[in-house]
Amino acid sequence: MGKIICCGLGPGDPDLMSVRAAREVRGARHVAFFRKKGHPGQARSIVEGMLSEGAIEYPMEYPVTTEVAFDSPEYARLLDAFHDDWAARLAELALRDDVVVLCEGDPYFYGSFMHLHLRLQGRTEVEVIAGIPGMVGCWNAIGRPIALGDDVVTVLTGTLGEDELVRRMRNSDALVIMKTGRNLGKIRRALQSAGRLTDAWLIERGTMPGERVARLVDVDETDCPYFAIVLVYGKAWRMKAAE
């Protein structure tokens, strides 16, 4: 009888994986990971060169269709069926052997594995190994404290409405904005309205090859970066910078 071990892989640099996750990845016989069809998959890329010979890989490819929009109820149903199917397949595999599921960042922090995790409750043993969240890798790229003292930190997603973004951006010392991509124009306008745009950084592919660090105000309007996070640093750093 095996179990499912979800390994948080950290922000992208394999050297920032935890000692425990690295050990599980190297020893794994069954390795599952999400990816878009036609892409290697971000989680799989992080462990390149680490898998043992003979490890069996299970790419969990998101359903693609040209007929329904990604934000339609029909696509939500497709995605539900996809998660149901993979939860069943992994639970079946775990009857015989351990299965390692690769997950970028920390699995419990907005991780896609949670859609399987909720479905696996009570069906099989699931172990989750914490990882350094992507945002931590990003704020390390700047080389300044994101928060000190009694700073308030707010984590937002770019999928929120513009008015809500503005209100929350006005009301926090440090800001982390996830899920940027196509929302970057909205995020930029909201930061501007909140008076925080000149303090904002864009970090793309933090800790990975091709890392880019830029002031958001300098990023081209039409830019739509992958794996990017927007950061505004807390008051302790801003005070120091103003000295």
Next chain:
Amino acid sequence: MGKIICCGLGPGDPDLMSVRAAREVRGARHVAFFRKKGHPGQARSIVEGMLSEGAIEYPMEYPVTTEVAFDSPEYARLLDAFHDDWAARLAELALRDDVVVLCEGDPYFYGSFMHLHLRLQGRTEVEVIAGIPGMVGCWNAIGRPIALGDDVVTVLTGTLGEDELVRRMRNSDALVIMKTGRNLGKIRRALQSAGRLTDAWLIERGTMPGERVARLVDVDETDCPYFAIVLVYGKAWRMKAAE
């Protein structure tokens, strides 16, 4: 010519240290860490058994006095002098050899090393290795996602005023409350006023021996835990739990 390498050690379990931090700790010849006088020090405890033979240790002991209160301007001056002194000593050491500074969690996230980091700017090369923040270890202890979808996460410190705590607790999906200790009574009252107390968890010594996970509502009023964080999970999990 050496440099200063600040190693984020993660939440407490040495197995959750990054591969890079573990390598630096094992190879270090000079190892500095903060501690209270008469205590082994949390960071030093995490690396117990990992230091090489012959490693030279530099416990940076916080100034203690029975004559001034910890929140007085006089104590702030003592602390400033303490940080100035250690920044100078580490910079001096780094003229000849690498110096590893141990730091719990992630150094850039409320880390005490930042007081040295700011003072070392331009004086010596400083490298910081990201770690899993303490809060991540704590939310992993519960085994549920802290945030999913478009959840808003707010990180607060128990040192904030009660009214501000209430207002911010009302206005976020997930909550992380750091710096609990003597502030726990105030945090509990604020959660109650915000209608979030029954959702709140206390995690003490997350991922470490002696870990304690409890619903805050069940914790004794007079309890004043060490290394504890209060968590309220985001709406995705609360919805699931209500099914």
